Amino acid sequence: xxxxxxxxxxxxxxxxxxxxxxxxxxxxxxxxxxxxxxxxxxxxxxxxxxxxxxxxxxxxxxxxxxxxxxxxxxxxxxxxxxxxxxxxxxxxxxxxxxxxxxxxxxxxxxxxxxxxxxxxxxxxxxxxxxxxxxxxxxxxxxxxxxxxxxxxxxxxxxxxxxxxxxxxxxxxxxxxxxxxxxxxxxxxxxxxxxxxxxxxxxxxxxxxxxxxxxxxxxxxxxxxxxxxxxxxxxxxxxxxxxxxxxxxxxx
Amino acid sequence: xxxxxxxxxxxxxxxxxxxxxxxxxxxxxxxxxxxxxxxxxxxxxxxxxxxxxxxxxxxxxxxxxxxxxxxxxxxxxxxxxxxxxxxxxxxxxxxxxxxxxxxxxxxxxxxxxxxxxxxxxxxxxxxxxxxxxxxxxxxxxxxxxxxxxxxxxxxxxxxxxxxxxxxxxxxxxxxxxxxxxxxxxxxxxxxxxxxxxxxxxxxxxxxxxxxxxxxxxxxxxxxxxxxxxxxxxxxxxxxxxxxxxxxxxxxxxxxxxxxxxxxxxxxxxxxxxxxxxxxxxxxxxxxxxxxxxxxxxxxxxxxxxxxxxxxxxxx
Numbered sequence: 223x224x225x226x227x228x229x230x231x232x233x234x235x236x237x238x239x240x241x242x243x244x245x246x247x248x249x250x251x252x253x254x255x256x257x258x259x260x261x262x263x264x265x266x267x268x269x270x271x272x273x274x275x276x277x278x279x280x281x282x283x284x285x286x287x288x289x290x291x292x293x294x295x296x297x298x299x300x301x302x303x304x305x306x307x308x309x310x311x312x313x314x315x316x317x318x319x320x321x322x323x324x325x326x327x328x329x330x331x332x333x334x335x336x337x338x339x340x341x342x343x344x345x346x347x348x349x350x351x352x353x354x355x356x357x358x359x360x361x362x363x364x365x366x367x368x369x370x371x372x373x374x375x376x377x378x379x380x381x382x383x384x385x386x387x388x389x390x391x392x393x394x395x396x397x398x399x400x401x402x403x404x405x406x407x408x409x410x411x412x413x414x415x416x417x418x419x420x421x422x423x424x425x426x427x428x429x430x431x432x433x434x435x436x437x438x439x440x441x442x443x444x445x446x447x448x449x450x451x452x453x454x455x456x457x458x459x460x461x462x463x464x465x466x467x468x469x470x471x472x473x
Numbered sequence: 474x475x476x477x478x479x480x481x482x483x484x485x486x487x488x489x490x491x492x493x494x495x496x497x498x499x500x501x502x503x504x505x506x507x508x509x510x511x512x513x514x515x516x517x518x519x520x521x522x523x524x525x526x527x528x529x530x531x532x533x534x535x536x537x538x539x540x541x542x543x544x545x546x547x548x549x550x551x552x553x554x555x556x557x558x559x560x561x562x563x564x565x566x567x568x569x570x571x572x573x574x575x576x577x578x579x580x581x582x583x584x585x586x587x588x589x590x591x592x593x594x595x596x597x598x599x600x601x602x603x604x605x606x607x608x609x610x611x612x613x614x615x616x617x618x619x620x621x622x623x624x625x626x627x628x629x630x631x632x633x634x635x636x637x638x639x640x641x642x643x644x645x646x647x648x649x650x651x652x653x654x655x656x657x658x659x660x661x662x663x664x665x666x667x668x669x670x671x672x673x674x675x676x677x678x679x680x681x682x683x684x685x686x687x688x689x690x691x692x693x694x695x696x697x698x699x700x701x702x703x704x705x706x707x708x709x710x711x712x713x714x715x716x717x718x719x720x721x722x723x724x725x726x727x728x729x730x731x732x733x734x735x736x737x738x739x740x741x742x743x744x745x746x747x748x749x750x751x752x753x754x755x756x757x758x759x760x761x762x763x764x765x766x767x768x769x770x771x772x773x774x775x776x777x778x779x780x781x782x783x784x785x786x787x788x
């Protein structure tokens with residue numbers, strides 16, 4: 223379990239994340255939603271030590287973030303953001319093998335390679351494992367990065383806007399994979415996501431942020447509500463039940 | 474596999490290099506242990522060969538490290554103010570200690586190279602627009618400012634001749650007793666080999682590095698220190714060799730990718746080959762005279778650099 227207490231980030235005199243406290247439950251997909259500038263990504267980055275916090279504490283399985291050793295935390299929690307700006311020429315297999323870096327510092331053992339192979343087949347990348355990243359389409363790249371995180375074999379997986387720049391087909395593909403990571407492998411996934419319908423269909427728990435604070439949080443039934451979403455996004459949002467999913471209509 | 478060919482090529486070039494020179498030395502002379510021939514080989518030809526190989530390898534690896542930690546394919550000690558700062562350091566050491574020992578020069582040029590590179594990295598961190606071309610341009614501009622400062626002081630203190638002798642890389646002055654400082658870069662090259670995985674991770678960016686539990690800042694700093702020491706050592710013993718750290722890692726990256734554990738060998742070997750070939754060329758073009766190798770590398774290197782730039786544009 224991850225516990226966040228009174229987390230605050232200040233840029234200049236603006237409190238981008240303002241005194242946020244929350245809990246991330248194990249074995250669930252938790253989505254952070256909210257308008258632009260609500261502080262979702264900042265919150266996620268602070269929770270995963272990519273960004274220094276100004277105030278507050280983050281407890282990962284009872285231990286504060288600063289108490290963790292870099293290497294141990296890298297075996298516990300993985301964070302991926304901004305998938306598209308890596309311009310290093312690595313093959314998929316090489317990239318995924320770096321997921322084992324926290325364990326072996328690059329001198330991979332047979333066991334490490336087993337994890338790499340498993341991750342590659344899990345993400346259906348075996349056929350193209352020797353292709354360089356710059357030869358891949360957006361969807362393939364995304365899958366390669368997720369494969370790296372799978373090889374990293376952490377309990378917690380944080381993803382910052384994993385559907386950015388993906389078409390519907392690949393977006394659905396990624397969400398299904400995240401779902402199966404939770405259902406089959408017992409991972410805990412936290413994502414920042416803009417498309418509320420994807421959040422509605424695939425997540426277990428939703429935390430809605432606005433102006434750096436938690437506006438609402440709860441299960442899908444509780445959050446995907448006309449009145450709640452209307453308040454968060456300042457617009458009229460109709461909710462329809464289609465095949466047991468709550469779909470927002472706001473176009 | 475390709476490394477094997479590079480190694481073979483290096484051996485062939487080395488043999489050619491040993492037998493090229495004003496004083497004709499034949500294989501038979503060495504076998505019959507003719508005094509003069511052996512003396513030339515030991516005092517001049519072999520030191521020259523070793524210094525070229527060491528300089529070629531280490532400067533290429535410097536470029537590779539720089540490109541990895543700045544995440545920019547066109548950054549190298551020549552385009553990141555490192556070399557110019559090393560030269561400024563040397564001028565300063567000559568001003569303060571009129572007969573500066575090699576150690577003085579080394580210490581000063583290293584500290585200046587380090588400071589200059591850190592300055593470049595700090596500017597890099599501040600600017601938002603991280604265009605592939607903009608960053609090396611910025612480095613060249615900064616380098617020129619530092620270089621002008623060095624030239625100014627060199628004029629003021631009548632050091633312009635000594636200062637200029639480092640401008641153009643030249644192996645003609647290398648004889649036994651005057652190049653051994655170069656050996657200092659060998660342990661650093663070994664360190665670079667040991668850190669190759671870490672540099673690769675750093676090349677994926679700070680967020681990625683933190684995610685994988687790597688101490689990003691430490692690795693970047695170690696990279697900068699390695700680059701600064703090697704650059705200053707090479708500038709002091711050989712002089713400035715442009716483009717080497719820029720083009721060699723780029724060529725290797727095209728066919729071997731950026732996994733340093735894989736590409737660092739090829740980079741070192743290709744760097745040595747390239748420099749050795751240029752040196753042989755510089756010795757035979759106007760035989761029995763010599764062109765400074767910096768000039769040859771500069772001419773060939775700038776064409777390759779242009780090709781790489783255009784290739785990137787269209788890719």
